[in-house]
Amino acid sequence: MNKFKIFSFALVASVSVAKAQDINQAKKAIDAEQFQKAKSLLKSIIKAKPSDGEANFVLGNIYLNQSVIDSAKIYYLNGIEAADKKNLNYIGLGQIDLNNKNTAAAQANFALATKDIRRKDVNEFIYIGRAYINSDNPDYKNAIASLQKALAIEPQNATALLTIGDAYYGANNQNDAYKAYRDAFTADPTLLRAKMQLGVLLKGAKSYEEAIKSFNEVITLDVNYGPVYRELAETYYKWARNKPSTSTVNLQKAITNYEKYLSLTDYSLDSKMRHADFLILVKDYKNLEVVANKMIAEDKVNPRIFRYLGYAAYENGNYDVAIKSLEDYIKVPTNKIIARDYLYLGYAKIKKGTNAEGAVDAAAFDSGLAEIKKGVNLDPTAVEELGDFGKELFGKKQFVQAADLFELTATNTESKSYLTDNVYYGIALYYANVNKTATAPEVIAALGKADAAFDRVLVASPTYEEAYLYKGRINNLLEKDDLIIKNYEEYVTKITAKGAEELAKPATVKKVVEAYNSIGASYANTDKAKAIEYFNKSLVLDPANAYAAQSVKALK
Template sequence: MKLIIVILFSLLTATAFSQNKKSKIAPPPSAFEVKLNEALKLASSEQYEEAGQAFDELILKEPANGDGYYYYGETVIKEFLSDTLSNSLEEMAAKAEGLFQKGIQQDPTNVLNEIGLGSISLLRTCDTIAADKHFAKAEASLPLKAKLLSTRDARILTKLGTVQLLGSVVRYNKALNYLNRAKEIDPNNALIYLAIGNVYMQKNDGKNALANYNRALSLDPKSPIPKIKIGNIYVRATNLNAARPYFDEARDIDSTYAPVYRELGELYTMAGQFQLAKTNFRKFLDLSGDNIPAKIQYAKALFRSKDFGTALETIEEILAVDKSRNYLYRLAAYSCYDKRPPELEKGRLYMEKFFENANSASIIPRDYLYYSRILFKVAKNDSLTLSNAFDAFEKAYAMDTNNVSLVSEIAFNYYYSRIYKKAITWLNFKNRKGKSDKDDLMLIGKSYYQLGEFTNADSIFSKIIIDQPDNMQAYLYLARTASSMDPTSELGLAYPKFESLVEKIGSDTVKYAKELQESYTYLGYYNIQKEDYKAAKLWYKNLYNLDPSNKQWQIQSLKSQALIAYKEKNYMEARDLYSEIKKLDPADLEAAKAIQDLTKAINALQKLNKK
C-alpha cells in the first residue's frame, strides 16, 4: 500500500498553483492560495489532523471556491492510503465524496471536484464506467484549441492522469495519455514528471521512472521529493546501499522535511539496523511537531517497521491523555498480538474496546481477523471463546471474500480444534473457488477419518494416492482407515495396505521411520492373530532393527517376540528376550516379573522332565 501512496500523491508535496505558461512573471498568490498551500504543506508532511483543520478554516472563509473542497477531499484519500490499518475505506471515501459533492454545489464550474468523484468510484469499487462519466465532464471543460490551454488545464489533466492508478484495475495507458497532454501544455512543471515517473514505477519500469524523476529534479532541484522517489526505486530493488545516498541528499536539501526521516527509518528497518531506524523515526516525530497527531504517525511508523513493543508503548502514552481516537485501540490490539512475547489478554481488551465504540463503517476486515486470532490463541479449553473466535474469523472473511489465505486459515484452525465437519466444509469451499492446495485433500481425508466416516476417508485417500503416488501419509492413512473398518482384523483389510506402504517406502527407512514402525507393528500383530508366528517374528525383528537409537521401539519389538515365543511354549527364548529388555531398561517391572514367572515355569518343566 505504501507504494500506492507514493505513486498517487506526490502532487500534494508542492503548491497547488503554478503560473500560466504565457506569463513571464507569476502574479502574487491570493490569500486563498497562500492558505491552501499551507494546508497542502501540512498534508505533504503527513500532518493530517492539522491539515484538516487548515482546510476547515479555508472553506469557512471562502465557501464558494471549489479548489478548497477538492484538495481537502484529495488529502482525505491520501490519509486513507497512508494507513489502511487505522482507516476504513468506506468511512474515508464517504468523507471525501461529501467534500467533492459540496465543492460542485458551491462552485459548479470547477471540474476538479468531478475528478474527485471519479476517483471515489475507482477507489470504492473500481467502477470505471461511473468514473469515466465524471472524467468526461472534466475533459469537456478544456479548450479545443491548443493555444487557449493554460497551466490550470495542465493541472486538470495531471489530476486525471494521477487518479487512473486508484482501484484494482489500473489504467496505465490512460494515465500516461493524460499526463503527456499535460506535459505538452506545461513542459517545465516538475510535478508532471513526478506523476509520469509514478506511473512507470507502478508498472515496474524503473528505467523510465528514473528518467522522469531525474527530469523533475532538474526542474526543481530544491525539492527533496525527486530524491526520495529515486531512492525508492533502489529500495524496491532491495539495493539499500544505493538508496541511502538519495535519502541523505533529500535530507540535505530540506532537513525539516519530516517524511524523509520516515523513509530513512524504514530503510534502516529493512537493513536490520533497528537503532538507526528508531532514531530516524524519532526525528520524524520531532519534526512533525511532537504533538499527539505526530505521535500517532510515529506509532504507525514503528508498527510498520515491526517494532511492535515501542509502538504499543507510544499508543498507550497517547491513550493515557487522549482517548478520543478510537482507532488507536485497534492499533494497540494489533501491536499486542504481533509483539514477542504477545500480550493476548491485553490485546483482547483493546480490540473489544475498539468494537464497543466503532460504527460499522469504520470496521475493516483486519479488525475481525486480529480479534479472531487473539481469541483463538487464548481460548484453550474455553469452548465459548473458541466459538467467538470462529465467529470473528467468518466475519473477517465475509468482509473480504477474495482472501483465499484466510479460507485456509479458518479451515486449518477448525481442523486443529477438532471441529472436523467445519474443517471439511471450509476446505471444500476453498476447492470450489479453484484455490485448493495439494495438502487440502489430505486434511479432508483426515477429518473424515477422525469423524469415523471411514468410507469417505477411504475414497479420499485412494484418490490422493492416484494423484500423488509418492504421498506416504496417504498410504498410511489409507491403511489406518482400513484397520478402523476391520477393528478385529478378521477380514485383513489393512494388511495389504500396510504391506503396500512398506514396499513404497523401500530403503528410505530414516525419513519414514515412524510410518514403518506403525506398519511393522500392525503386520506383526496381524500374523500373531493368524498364528503365523514365523512371519510375525520377521516383522518384529524389522521393527527392532529400524532405529538402533530408539529403545522404546526395541523394547516393543522384544516384548512382541517374547509373546510369540511364549505362545510357541518356547519359555527359555521368551525369558532371554525379556532379559534383553532388562538390559535396555533395568527399571522395567513388567520384564522383571515375566523373567521370574518364566523361570518358575522353566524350572517346573525341568522337574517334570526329570521324572
C-alpha cells in the same frame, strides 16, 4: 504496508502572488506529510475567499486521502460553486466515484473537469491521473493515459513526470518508473519526492542497502525532509523481516527513523495513526497500547483507534479489552473492516476461553473460530496469518482445535504456508482421532481428510517421506491392509535412498521398525511368510523388539 497515497500539485501561475504563496505553502506541507498544517493553511484561504475552487479541491483531497469522505465531499461541492478553478472539484468527486467502483460516473466527472480547459492546460490531466492512482480501486492504465496527455503538452513538467512514475510503479513497470522519476528530478532538482522514489524502487526490489544509500542522498539535500525517514523506517523493517539475522538491529533503526519522521510531521491524530500502523508492523505492542490509549483520550470519535487498542491488548494478554475494543469497532456499519479485525477478535475469544493448563473451552473456541472464518471469507489471503496460532494450539496438544484452524488454510494453494499448513493439518487430524473408535463415521471422515492432506503435501513436495509414514499410520487406524503396506513400503524406500547415515539415526530406526512391524501385521492373515520376513527385518534393526519377536513366534 500499503502504498502511501501521495499528492502532487503543479504550481499554477494565473493567480495572485499572495494567494499562490499560500497555496504553495499548503502543497509543500502536504508533500512533507504535514497534513494538519496544510489543513489550517487551506482553511485560512477558504475563509478569506470562500469562492476559491482550488483551495477547496486541495483540502477535499486531504480529507479523501484520510478516508473522511463526508468532509471531502463537502469541500468539493463548495468548490464547484466557486468562481475560480471550480472544475478541479469534479476530479475529486470523480475519485469518490472510483472508490465506489462507479467508473462511468467518474469519467463523466472527469469530462466536466476538462470540458472548458485551455489548450495548454496540463494540471487537470495530472490531477485525473493522480485520482486513478490514489483510488481504492487503482486504474494505472487510465492514469498513464491521462498523464501522457499532460506530457504531450509539457514534456518537462516535473509533477507530471513524478506522477506517471507513480502510475508505472503501481503497474509494476519498474523500468519506466525509474526513468520517469529520474527525469522528474532532472527537470526540478527541488522535487525531493522524485529522488526519494528512486530509493523506493530499490526497496521494492529488496536491494535494501542500495535503497538506504539512495535515501541518505535525499537527506544530504534536505535533512528535514520528513517522508524520507518514513521510507528509511520501512526499509529497515523489511530488511529485518527478510534477513532475521539483522532483525534486532534493523528493527531498532526502523523505530528510530519512524520517530524522526514523526518529529518532522505535525503530530496530528492522523500522523499518530500512521505511527500506530507502523508499531503493528514492528510488533511493538506495548508501545502501541500506550499510543492507542492516548489517542482515545484525545479523540473519542475516530473509531480506528479501537482497532489499534484491540490488537495491542490482545498481544499484551488483555483479552477482555481486546474483545470489547474490536467488537466496538466492527459493529459500526460505516467502519472499514479488514480480515485481521476478525482474526484478532477470534484469537482473543479463544485465548479468553483457555485455562492455565492450555485446555480450550469448546464454546469459546467455536465462538472464536466463527470470527476467524468471517475474516477468511472477507479476504482469503488472511489464511497466511493463521499458521502461528494453529501451531500454538498444536504445541499445547489441542489437536482438535488446531485441525479446525488449519482446515481453513489447507486447500488454499496460493498461500505461502500451503505445504506447512497441510503437514500440521494432517498430523493434527491424526492425533485428534488416534484414540477414537476407528469405525465411527466422524472418525473415518476425519482420517480421510488427514490422508488427503498428506496427498496434497506429496504433490507439493514429493520428497517429503514423512507423509508416507503418516499415511501408513492413518490407514493402520482404518485397518486398510493394502494401503498400510503400500505407504509404509514407500516410506522405507524413500528413507533408504537417503543413505546409511540417515538409516543409522535412532529416530529413523524407530520409524523403520514401525513400518516393518505394520507391514508384517498386514500380511499376517494373508501371507505368513511375508509377515515373518518383515518382522525379522525389524529384529535386525531392533533385536529387543518384543512385538516383532512375539509375532514371529506366533506365526511359526
